[in-house]
Protein backbone atom coordinates (compact mmCIF):
# COMPACT_ATOMS: atom_id res chain seq x y z
CA UNK A 1 0.00 0.00 0.00
CA UNK A 2 1.53 3.34 -0.98
CA UNK A 3 1.81 6.08 1.59
CA UNK A 4 -1.45 7.92 1.02
CA UNK A 5 -2.68 9.02 4.43
CA UNK A 6 -0.75 9.85 7.62
CA UNK A 7 -1.39 10.71 11.23
CA UNK A 8 0.05 14.19 11.69
CA UNK A 9 -1.15 15.05 15.16
CA UNK A 10 -2.15 13.36 18.40
CA UNK A 11 -3.55 14.80 21.61
CA UNK A 12 -4.76 13.22 24.81
CA UNK A 13 -6.10 14.07 28.24
CA UNK A 14 -7.10 12.27 31.38
CA UNK A 15 -6.13 8.59 31.60
CA UNK A 16 -7.02 8.59 35.29
CA UNK A 17 -9.44 6.53 37.34
CA UNK A 18 -11.40 9.71 38.10
CA UNK A 19 -11.43 13.13 36.45
CA UNK A 20 -13.87 15.09 38.66
CA UNK A 21 -12.23 18.44 37.84
CA UNK A 22 -13.40 18.47 34.22
CA UNK A 23 -16.57 17.71 32.29
CA UNK A 24 -16.39 15.34 29.33
CA UNK A 25 -16.50 18.39 27.05
CA UNK A 26 -13.53 19.92 28.83
CA UNK A 27 -11.63 16.62 28.64
CA UNK A 28 -12.28 16.42 24.89
CA UNK A 29 -11.30 20.08 24.44
CA UNK A 30 -7.93 19.51 26.13
CA UNK A 31 -7.16 16.52 23.90
CA UNK A 32 -8.28 18.41 20.78
CA UNK A 33 -6.21 21.53 21.50
CA UNK A 34 -3.10 19.37 21.94
CA UNK A 35 -3.74 17.34 18.78
CA UNK A 36 -4.27 20.44 16.63
CA UNK A 37 -1.15 22.10 18.05
CA UNK A 38 0.81 18.89 17.42
CA UNK A 39 -0.46 18.78 13.83
CA UNK A 40 0.06 22.50 13.27
CA UNK A 41 -3.52 23.02 12.10
CA UNK A 42 -6.30 25.44 12.97
CA UNK A 43 -9.47 23.36 13.25
CA UNK A 44 -11.74 26.22 12.21
CA UNK A 45 -9.71 26.82 9.03
CA UNK A 46 -7.97 23.58 8.13
CA UNK A 47 -9.91 20.55 9.34
CA UNK A 48 -12.60 19.61 6.87
CA UNK A 49 -14.40 16.83 8.67
CA UNK A 50 -14.68 15.28 12.14
CA UNK A 51 -15.44 11.73 13.23
CA UNK A 52 -16.22 10.96 16.85
CA UNK A 53 -16.80 7.65 18.56
CA UNK A 54 -19.44 7.37 21.26
CA UNK A 55 -22.15 5.08 22.52
CA UNK A 56 -25.29 6.78 23.85
CA UNK A 57 -25.71 4.37 26.77
CA UNK A 58 -22.22 5.01 28.10
CA UNK A 59 -22.69 8.78 27.70
CA UNK A 60 -26.13 8.84 29.30
CA UNK A 61 -27.34 11.09 26.46
CA UNK A 62 -29.04 9.92 23.31
CA UNK A 63 -28.10 11.19 19.85
CA UNK A 64 -24.75 12.06 21.37
CA UNK A 65 -23.49 13.34 17.98
CA UNK A 66 -25.16 16.63 18.81
CA UNK A 67 -22.94 17.13 21.85
CA UNK A 68 -19.54 16.94 20.17
CA UNK A 69 -18.95 19.80 17.69
CA UNK A 70 -18.37 22.69 20.14
CA UNK A 71 -15.39 21.28 22.01
CA UNK A 72 -13.68 19.99 18.85
CA UNK A 73 -13.85 23.19 16.80
CA UNK A 74 -16.32 21.40 14.54
CA UNK A 75 -19.30 23.78 14.64
CA UNK A 76 -20.90 24.11 11.18
CA UNK A 77 -18.58 21.45 9.71
CA UNK A 78 -19.21 17.86 8.59
CA UNK A 79 -19.41 15.76 11.78
CA UNK A 80 -20.62 12.25 12.41
CA UNK A 81 -20.44 9.87 15.32
CA UNK A 82 -19.72 6.20 15.03
CA UNK A 83 -21.06 3.83 17.59
CA UNK A 84 -18.19 1.36 17.59
CA UNK A 85 -14.65 0.77 18.72
CA UNK A 86 -12.29 3.77 18.57
CA UNK A 87 -10.44 2.15 15.69
CA UNK A 88 -13.69 1.81 13.71
CA UNK A 89 -13.94 5.59 13.97
CA UNK A 90 -10.30 5.98 13.01
CA UNK A 91 -10.82 3.84 9.93
CA UNK A 92 -13.90 5.89 8.97
CA UNK A 93 -11.76 9.05 9.14
CA UNK A 94 -9.01 7.36 7.11
CA UNK A 95 -11.50 6.33 4.42
CA UNK A 96 -12.81 9.90 4.17
CA UNK A 97 -9.30 11.11 3.34
CA UNK A 98 -8.73 8.19 0.98
CA UNK A 99 -11.79 9.16 -1.07
CA UNK A 100 -10.12 12.42 -1.92
CA UNK A 101 -13.14 14.34 -0.65
CA UNK A 102 -11.27 15.56 2.46
CA UNK A 103 -7.59 16.42 2.96
CA UNK A 104 -7.57 16.81 6.73
CA UNK A 105 -9.88 14.93 9.09
CA UNK A 106 -9.92 14.65 12.89
CA UNK A 107 -11.08 11.65 14.91
CA UNK A 108 -11.98 11.64 18.61
CA UNK A 109 -12.92 9.06 21.22
CA UNK A 110 -13.25 9.42 24.98
CA UNK A 111 -14.32 7.71 28.16
CA UNK A 112 -16.04 9.19 31.20
CA UNK A 113 -16.46 5.73 32.66
CA UNK A 114 -16.34 7.17 36.19
CA UNK A 115 -19.64 8.97 35.51
CA UNK A 116 -21.55 5.74 34.88
CA UNK A 117 -23.04 4.56 38.17
CA UNK A 118 -24.33 1.25 36.81
CA UNK A 119 -21.70 0.12 34.27
CA UNK A 120 -22.48 -3.60 34.48
CA UNK A 121 -26.18 -2.87 33.93
CA UNK A 122 -25.23 -0.90 30.81
CA UNK A 123 -23.14 -3.87 29.66
CA UNK A 124 -26.05 -6.23 30.31
CA UNK A 125 -28.18 -3.99 28.12
CA UNK A 126 -26.10 -5.20 25.15
CA UNK A 127 -27.28 -8.78 25.67
CA UNK A 128 -30.24 -10.33 23.95
CA UNK A 129 -33.34 -9.18 25.87
CA UNK A 130 -35.40 -12.28 25.23
CA UNK A 131 -33.20 -15.29 25.75
CA UNK A 132 -30.08 -14.06 27.61
CA UNK A 133 -30.91 -11.10 29.84
CA UNK A 134 -33.70 -12.72 31.87
CA UNK A 135 -31.10 -15.10 33.40
CA UNK A 136 -29.82 -12.02 35.29
CA UNK A 137 -26.15 -13.11 35.54
CA UNK A 138 -23.59 -10.28 35.57
CA UNK A 139 -22.29 -10.13 31.96
CA UNK A 140 -18.70 -10.76 33.07
CA UNK A 141 -19.72 -14.42 32.99
CA UNK A 142 -19.29 -14.18 29.20
CA UNK A 143 -15.56 -13.54 29.69
CA UNK A 144 -15.53 -16.48 32.10
CA UNK A 145 -17.11 -18.77 29.49
CA UNK A 146 -14.63 -17.70 26.86
CA UNK A 147 -11.57 -17.83 29.10
CA UNK A 148 -12.50 -21.30 30.30
CA UNK A 149 -12.88 -22.72 26.80
CA UNK A 150 -9.78 -20.90 25.52
CA UNK A 151 -7.60 -22.22 28.34
CA UNK A 152 -8.97 -25.74 27.92
CA UNK A 153 -8.50 -25.88 24.13
CA UNK A 154 -5.06 -24.30 23.95
CA UNK A 155 -3.53 -25.63 27.16
CA UNK A 156 -2.89 -22.06 28.26
CA UNK A 157 -2.81 -21.70 32.07
CA UNK A 158 -4.23 -19.16 34.50
CA UNK A 159 -0.61 -18.55 35.55
CA UNK A 160 0.25 -17.50 32.00
CA UNK A 161 -2.73 -15.13 31.99
CA UNK A 162 -1.54 -13.75 35.31
CA UNK A 163 1.89 -13.10 33.74
CA UNK A 164 0.16 -10.86 31.19
CA UNK A 165 -1.29 -8.81 34.04
CA UNK A 166 2.08 -8.58 35.79
CA UNK A 167 3.85 -7.60 32.53
CA UNK A 168 1.33 -4.93 31.51
CA UNK A 169 1.06 -3.36 34.96
CA UNK A 170 4.86 -3.32 35.12
CA UNK A 171 5.12 -1.64 31.70
CA UNK A 172 2.59 0.93 32.92
CA UNK A 173 5.00 1.98 35.68
CA UNK A 174 7.22 3.46 32.93
CA UNK A 175 4.34 5.17 31.11
CA UNK A 176 3.41 8.50 32.70
CA UNK A 177 -0.01 8.32 31.00
CA UNK A 178 -0.92 5.03 32.70
CA UNK A 179 -3.28 5.06 35.68
CA UNK A 180 -2.75 1.53 36.99
CA UNK A 181 0.97 0.80 36.97
CA UNK A 182 1.97 -1.68 39.68
CA UNK A 183 4.54 -4.24 40.57
CA UNK A 184 2.48 -7.35 41.19
CA UNK A 185 3.21 -11.06 41.25
CA UNK A 186 1.46 -13.95 39.51
CA UNK A 187 0.15 -15.09 42.92
CA UNK A 188 -1.54 -11.73 43.47
CA UNK A 189 -3.63 -12.29 40.35
CA UNK A 190 -4.36 -15.93 41.12
CA UNK A 191 -5.40 -15.09 44.68
CA UNK A 192 -7.52 -12.06 43.87
CA UNK A 193 -11.23 -12.73 44.30
CA UNK A 194 -13.01 -14.71 41.59
CA UNK A 195 -15.37 -12.60 39.46
CA UNK A 196 -16.60 -15.31 37.13
CA UNK A 197 -14.50 -18.47 37.07
CA UNK A 198 -11.78 -18.64 35.81
CA UNK A 199 -11.66 -14.82 35.58
CA UNK A 200 -10.43 -13.08 38.75
CA UNK A 201 -10.67 -9.40 39.59
CA UNK A 202 -7.05 -8.72 38.60
CA UNK A 203 -7.54 -10.47 35.25
CA UNK A 204 -9.82 -7.54 34.37
CA UNK A 205 -8.66 -4.11 33.25
CA UNK A 206 -10.01 -1.40 35.57
CA UNK A 207 -11.90 1.43 33.86
CA UNK A 208 -10.45 4.89 33.36
CA UNK A 209 -11.46 8.32 32.02
CA UNK A 210 -9.64 9.89 29.09
CA UNK A 211 -9.91 11.50 25.67
CA UNK A 212 -7.85 11.06 22.52
CA UNK A 213 -7.88 13.11 19.32
CA UNK A 214 -5.89 12.39 16.15
CA UNK A 215 -5.48 14.41 12.98
CA UNK A 216 -5.16 12.57 9.65
CA UNK A 217 -3.99 14.13 6.40
CA UNK A 218 -3.61 13.20 2.76
CA UNK A 219 -0.01 12.68 1.62
CA UNK A 220 0.75 16.13 0.24
CA UNK A 221 -0.67 17.99 3.22
CA UNK A 222 0.94 15.51 5.62
CA UNK A 223 4.40 16.03 4.13
CA UNK A 224 3.90 19.78 4.15
CA UNK A 225 2.67 19.96 7.74
CA UNK A 226 4.61 17.26 9.56
CA UNK A 227 8.26 16.37 10.08
CA UNK A 228 7.30 12.92 11.32
CA UNK A 229 4.14 11.79 9.58
CA UNK A 230 3.11 8.29 10.69
CA UNK A 231 1.73 6.44 7.69
CA UNK A 232 -1.35 4.27 7.66
CA UNK A 233 -0.31 1.05 5.91
CA UNK A 234 -3.31 -1.18 6.46
CA UNK A 235 -6.73 -1.23 8.12
CA UNK A 236 -9.27 -3.98 8.68
CA UNK A 237 -12.39 -4.65 10.68
CA UNK A 238 -14.74 -7.56 11.16
CA UNK A 239 -17.86 -8.59 13.07
CA UNK A 240 -18.53 -12.24 13.88
CA UNK A 241 -21.98 -13.68 14.49
CA UNK A 242 -22.78 -12.40 17.95
CA UNK A 243 -24.79 -15.28 19.41
CA UNK A 244 -23.70 -16.52 22.83
CA UNK A 245 -25.09 -19.91 21.88
CA UNK A 246 -23.11 -20.51 18.70
CA UNK A 247 -20.04 -18.31 18.75
CA UNK A 248 -16.53 -19.76 18.61
CA UNK A 249 -15.47 -19.62 22.28
CA UNK A 250 -11.83 -20.51 21.62
CA UNK A 251 -10.71 -18.37 18.70
CA UNK A 252 -11.16 -14.65 18.21
CA UNK A 253 -12.16 -15.03 14.56
CA UNK A 254 -13.20 -11.38 14.30
CA UNK A 255 -9.61 -10.46 15.20
CA UNK A 256 -8.12 -12.90 12.70
CA UNK A 257 -10.29 -11.59 9.86
CA UNK A 258 -9.76 -7.93 10.73
CA UNK A 259 -6.01 -8.48 10.81
CA UNK A 260 -5.96 -10.44 7.53
CA UNK A 261 -7.67 -7.52 5.84
CA UNK A 262 -5.09 -5.09 7.25
CA UNK A 263 -2.13 -7.39 6.47
CA UNK A 264 -3.29 -7.82 2.88
CA UNK A 265 -3.52 -4.07 2.44
CA UNK A 266 -0.09 -3.54 3.97
CA UNK A 267 1.45 -6.42 2.01
CA UNK A 268 2.42 -8.26 5.19
CA UNK A 269 2.73 -12.05 4.97
CA UNK A 270 4.51 -13.02 8.17
CA UNK A 271 3.33 -10.56 10.79
CA UNK A 272 5.63 -11.72 13.61
CA UNK A 273 8.63 -10.99 11.37
CA UNK A 274 7.44 -7.90 9.55
CA UNK A 275 5.91 -6.09 12.52
CA UNK A 276 8.19 -4.75 15.27
CA UNK A 277 5.65 -4.62 18.09
CA UNK A 278 1.92 -4.61 18.78
CA UNK A 279 -0.57 -2.80 21.00
CA UNK A 280 -3.58 -5.08 21.22
CA UNK A 281 -6.73 -5.39 23.24
CA UNK A 282 -6.15 -6.77 26.74
CA UNK A 283 -9.49 -5.92 28.33
CA UNK A 284 -9.03 -9.24 30.13
CA UNK A 285 -5.67 -10.96 30.64
CA UNK A 286 -6.50 -13.95 28.42
CA UNK A 287 -7.68 -11.63 25.65
CA UNK A 288 -4.10 -10.47 25.01
CA UNK A 289 -3.05 -14.10 24.47
CA UNK A 290 -6.12 -15.04 22.43
CA UNK A 291 -5.73 -11.92 20.29
CA UNK A 292 -1.99 -12.56 19.75
CA UNK A 293 -2.85 -15.94 18.27
CA UNK A 294 -5.71 -14.60 16.16
CA UNK A 295 -3.50 -11.78 14.86
CA UNK A 296 -0.88 -14.39 13.84
CA UNK A 297 1.77 -12.91 16.12
CA UNK A 298 2.41 -16.56 17.10
CA UNK A 299 0.94 -19.99 16.46
CA UNK A 300 -2.32 -21.07 18.14
CA UNK A 301 -1.70 -22.07 21.75
CA UNK A 302 1.75 -20.49 21.77
CA UNK A 303 1.00 -17.07 23.24
CA UNK A 304 1.10 -18.27 26.85
CA UNK A 305 4.54 -19.79 26.32
CA UNK A 306 5.86 -16.60 24.74
CA UNK A 307 4.73 -14.59 27.75
CA UNK A 308 6.43 -17.12 30.03
CA UNK A 309 9.65 -16.68 28.05
CA UNK A 310 9.44 -12.90 28.36
CA UNK A 311 9.27 -12.55 24.56
CA UNK A 312 6.50 -9.96 24.79
CA UNK A 313 8.15 -7.77 27.41
CA UNK A 314 9.52 -4.32 26.49
CA UNK A 315 13.01 -5.81 26.08
CA UNK A 316 11.70 -9.01 24.46
CA UNK A 317 11.77 -10.26 20.91
CA UNK A 318 8.27 -8.98 20.10
CA UNK A 319 6.94 -6.45 22.62
CA UNK A 320 3.17 -6.56 23.17
CA UNK A 321 1.48 -3.63 24.92
CA UNK A 322 4.63 -1.71 25.91
CA UNK A 323 2.23 1.06 27.03
CA UNK A 324 0.79 -1.22 29.71
CA UNK A 325 -2.33 -1.90 27.67
CA UNK A 326 -5.76 -1.55 29.23
CA UNK A 327 -4.62 -3.61 32.21
CA UNK A 328 -1.98 -0.98 32.97
CA UNK A 329 -3.45 2.23 31.52
CA UNK A 330 -7.07 1.56 32.38
CA UNK A 331 -9.91 0.56 30.08
CA UNK A 332 -11.22 3.59 28.21
CA UNK A 333 -14.47 2.01 26.97
CA UNK A 334 -14.71 2.65 23.22
CA UNK A 335 -11.62 4.86 23.26
CA UNK A 336 -9.45 1.86 24.19
CA UNK A 337 -8.43 1.05 20.61
CA UNK A 338 -7.38 4.66 20.00
CA UNK A 339 -5.26 4.44 23.15
CA UNK A 340 -3.53 1.38 21.66
CA UNK A 341 -3.02 3.30 18.40
CA UNK A 342 -1.74 6.36 20.26
CA UNK A 343 1.04 4.24 21.75
CA UNK A 344 1.96 2.91 18.30
CA UNK A 345 2.24 6.51 17.04
CA UNK A 346 4.39 7.61 19.98
CA UNK A 347 6.67 4.58 19.62
CA UNK A 348 7.10 5.13 15.86
CA UNK A 349 7.88 8.80 16.46
CA UNK A 350 10.42 7.89 19.15
CA UNK A 351 8.40 9.87 21.70
CA UNK A 352 7.49 7.08 24.12
CA UNK A 353 9.98 8.22 26.77
CA UNK A 354 11.07 5.71 29.38
CA UNK A 355 9.35 2.80 27.66
CA UNK A 356 10.61 3.64 24.17
CA UNK A 357 11.43 0.58 22.03
CA UNK A 358 14.54 0.75 19.89
CA UNK A 359 14.54 0.64 16.07
CA UNK A 360 10.82 0.30 15.46
CA UNK A 361 9.41 0.92 12.00
CA UNK A 362 6.06 -0.86 11.84
CA UNK A 363 3.49 -1.50 14.55
CA UNK A 364 0.01 -2.97 14.85
CA UNK A 365 -2.91 -1.73 16.93
CA UNK A 366 -5.93 -3.92 17.54
CA UNK A 367 -9.12 -2.97 19.37
CA UNK A 368 -11.95 -5.19 20.55
CA UNK A 369 -15.36 -3.67 21.24
CA UNK A 370 -15.61 -5.39 24.62
CA UNK A 371 -18.24 -7.55 26.24
CA UNK A 372 -20.44 -9.04 24.93
CA UNK A 373 -19.28 -8.31 21.35
CA UNK A 374 -17.39 -10.22 18.69
CA UNK A 375 -16.19 -7.20 16.74
CA UNK A 376 -12.81 -5.62 16.37
CA UNK A 377 -10.60 -3.45 14.18
CA UNK A 378 -6.90 -3.44 13.26
CA UNK A 379 -4.60 -0.65 12.06
CA UNK A 380 -0.98 -0.97 10.88
CA UNK A 381 1.28 2.07 10.98
CA UNK A 382 4.82 2.80 9.75
CA UNK A 383 7.16 5.73 10.27
CA UNK B 384 -54.10 -0.50 0.98
CA UNK B 385 -55.83 -1.78 -2.10
CA UNK B 386 -59.51 -0.98 -2.50
CA UNK B 387 -60.16 -4.49 -3.80
CA UNK B 388 -59.95 -6.00 -0.32
CA UNK B 389 -63.26 -5.47 1.42
CA UNK B 390 -62.89 -7.69 4.44
CA UNK B 391 -59.92 -8.16 6.74
CA UNK B 392 -59.75 -11.61 8.30
CA UNK B 393 -58.35 -12.03 11.83
CA UNK B 394 -59.09 -10.93 15.38
CA UNK B 395 -57.94 -7.70 17.05
CA UNK B 396 -55.76 -7.99 20.17
CA UNK B 397 -57.24 -7.04 23.55
CA UNK B 398 -55.36 -5.91 26.64
CA UNK B 399 -56.47 -9.13 28.36
CA UNK B 400 -54.59 -11.15 25.73
CA UNK B 401 -51.40 -9.61 27.10
CA UNK B 402 -52.28 -9.77 30.80
CA UNK B 403 -53.31 -13.41 30.47
CA UNK B 404 -50.13 -13.98 28.42
CA UNK B 405 -51.98 -15.41 25.44
CA UNK B 406 -49.59 -13.15 23.55
CA UNK B 407 -45.98 -13.74 24.65
CA UNK B 408 -43.55 -10.89 25.23
CA UNK B 409 -40.52 -9.97 27.32
CA UNK B 410 -40.12 -6.84 29.42
CA UNK B 411 -36.92 -5.16 30.60
CA UNK B 412 -36.51 -2.11 32.77
CA UNK B 413 -33.03 -0.61 32.32
CA UNK B 414 -31.11 0.51 35.38
CA UNK B 415 -29.05 3.23 33.72
CA UNK B 416 -27.76 5.76 36.24
CA UNK B 417 -25.17 8.47 35.78
CA UNK B 418 -23.50 11.25 37.77
CA UNK B 419 -21.91 13.71 35.35
CA UNK B 420 -18.89 15.76 36.42
CA UNK B 421 -19.95 19.39 35.95
CA UNK B 422 -16.36 20.51 35.38
CA UNK B 423 -14.92 24.02 35.41
CA UNK B 424 -17.53 25.99 33.47
CA UNK B 425 -20.80 24.36 34.46
CA UNK B 426 -19.46 23.78 37.99
CA UNK B 427 -19.07 27.54 38.42
CA UNK B 428 -22.46 28.19 36.74
CA UNK B 429 -24.21 25.92 39.26
CA UNK B 430 -22.28 27.37 42.21
CA UNK B 431 -23.35 30.88 41.16
CA UNK B 432 -26.99 29.81 40.78
CA UNK B 433 -26.82 28.61 44.38
CA UNK B 434 -25.77 32.16 45.32
CA UNK B 435 -28.68 33.58 43.32
CA UNK B 436 -26.55 34.84 40.43
CA UNK B 437 -26.31 34.06 36.72
CA UNK B 438 -22.76 33.98 35.35
CA UNK B 439 -21.58 33.84 31.75
CA UNK B 440 -18.25 34.01 29.93
CA UNK B 441 -16.81 36.39 27.36
CA UNK B 442 -14.58 35.79 24.34
CA UNK B 443 -12.48 38.87 23.49
CA UNK B 444 -11.85 37.53 20.01
CA UNK B 445 -15.44 37.39 18.71
CA UNK B 446 -16.67 39.72 21.48
CA UNK B 447 -19.51 37.41 22.47
CA UNK B 448 -20.78 36.95 26.02
CA UNK B 449 -22.48 33.59 26.37
CA UNK B 450 -24.43 31.65 28.94
CA UNK B 451 -24.42 28.88 30.12
CA UNK B 452 -20.64 29.27 30.44
CA UNK B 453 -18.04 27.09 28.74
CA UNK B 454 -14.23 27.17 28.99
CA UNK B 455 -13.75 27.51 25.24
CA UNK B 456 -15.31 29.61 22.48
CA UNK B 457 -16.88 27.19 20.01
CA UNK B 458 -16.57 29.76 17.21
CA UNK B 459 -12.97 30.81 17.73
CA UNK B 460 -11.72 27.55 19.32
CA UNK B 461 -9.72 29.33 21.99
CA UNK B 462 -10.11 29.64 25.77
CA UNK B 463 -12.75 32.07 27.04
CA UNK B 464 -11.25 35.26 28.46
CA UNK B 465 -13.34 36.25 31.45
CA UNK B 466 -16.27 35.44 33.69
CA UNK B 467 -19.08 37.98 33.51
CA UNK B 468 -22.00 38.33 35.93
CA UNK B 469 -25.24 38.77 34.04
CA UNK B 470 -28.61 40.20 35.07
CA UNK B 471 -31.34 37.85 36.26
CA UNK B 472 -33.78 39.29 33.76
CA UNK B 473 -34.10 39.27 30.01
CA UNK B 474 -36.34 39.12 26.98
CA UNK B 475 -38.35 36.18 25.64
CA UNK B 476 -36.75 35.06 22.36
CA UNK B 477 -39.28 32.32 21.77
CA UNK B 478 -41.76 30.31 23.83
CA UNK B 479 -44.24 27.49 23.56
CA UNK B 480 -47.29 26.50 25.57
CA UNK B 481 -47.06 22.82 26.37
CA UNK B 482 -50.39 21.10 27.08
CA UNK B 483 -49.12 17.53 27.54
CA UNK B 484 -47.19 15.65 30.18
CA UNK B 485 -44.33 13.26 29.36
CA UNK B 486 -46.84 10.44 28.88
CA UNK B 487 -48.93 12.70 26.59
CA UNK B 488 -51.64 13.04 29.28
CA UNK B 489 -53.37 16.46 29.01
CA UNK B 490 -52.22 19.10 31.50
CA UNK B 491 -54.78 21.27 33.31
CA UNK B 492 -52.22 24.06 33.67
CA UNK B 493 -49.91 24.16 30.65
CA UNK B 494 -46.14 24.62 31.05
CA UNK B 495 -44.57 27.56 29.22
CA UNK B 496 -40.98 26.76 28.23
CA UNK B 497 -39.11 29.76 26.84
CA UNK B 498 -35.67 30.83 25.68
CA UNK B 499 -34.81 33.97 27.59
CA UNK B 500 -32.13 36.28 26.22
CA UNK B 501 -30.35 37.24 29.41
CA UNK B 502 -29.47 40.92 29.90
CA UNK B 503 -25.70 41.31 29.65
CA UNK B 504 -25.25 38.40 27.25
CA UNK B 505 -24.90 38.82 23.50
CA UNK B 506 -27.95 39.14 21.26
CA UNK B 507 -29.52 35.76 20.64
CA UNK B 508 -27.84 34.12 23.65
CA UNK B 509 -30.12 32.91 26.37
CA UNK B 510 -31.06 30.18 28.75
CA UNK B 511 -33.95 27.80 28.54
CA UNK B 512 -36.40 28.01 31.43
CA UNK B 513 -40.11 28.16 32.25
CA UNK B 514 -42.39 31.18 32.50
CA UNK B 515 -44.71 31.56 35.47
CA UNK B 516 -47.17 34.00 37.11
CA UNK B 517 -48.51 34.73 33.65
CA UNK B 518 -51.65 33.89 31.71
CA UNK B 519 -50.53 31.79 28.71
CA UNK B 520 -52.64 34.03 26.50
CA UNK B 521 -50.63 37.07 27.62
CA UNK B 522 -47.16 35.71 26.76
CA UNK B 523 -45.47 37.51 23.86
CA UNK B 524 -42.15 37.20 22.09
CA UNK B 525 -40.04 40.15 23.19
CA UNK B 526 -41.69 40.26 26.61
CA UNK B 527 -39.43 41.27 29.53
CA UNK B 528 -39.15 38.65 32.25
CA UNK B 529 -37.27 38.26 35.54
CA UNK B 530 -36.08 35.25 37.51
CA UNK B 531 -38.09 34.12 40.52
CA UNK B 532 -35.52 32.45 42.78
CA UNK B 533 -36.05 29.83 45.42
CA UNK B 534 -35.15 31.06 48.92
CA UNK B 535 -31.38 30.81 49.55
CA UNK B 536 -31.78 27.95 52.00
CA UNK B 537 -33.56 25.83 49.39
CA UNK B 538 -31.07 26.39 46.57
CA UNK B 539 -28.84 23.42 45.77
CA UNK B 540 -26.81 24.58 42.77
CA UNK B 541 -29.16 23.56 39.98
CA UNK B 542 -31.04 25.22 37.13
CA UNK B 543 -34.19 24.69 39.22
CA UNK B 544 -32.81 27.15 41.83
CA UNK B 545 -34.70 29.56 39.59
CA UNK B 546 -38.36 28.55 39.90
CA UNK B 547 -39.37 30.33 36.70
CA UNK B 548 -39.24 33.72 35.02
CA UNK B 549 -42.15 36.12 35.43
CA UNK B 550 -43.15 39.17 33.40
CA UNK B 551 -41.89 42.62 34.48
CA UNK B 552 -42.75 46.03 33.16
Ligand SMILES: [Zn+2]
Nearest residue numbers: 442445456459
Ligand atom coordinates in the same frame (compact mmCIF):
# COMPACT_ATOMS: atom_id res chain seq x y z
ZN1 LIG C 1 -14.93 33.68 20.23
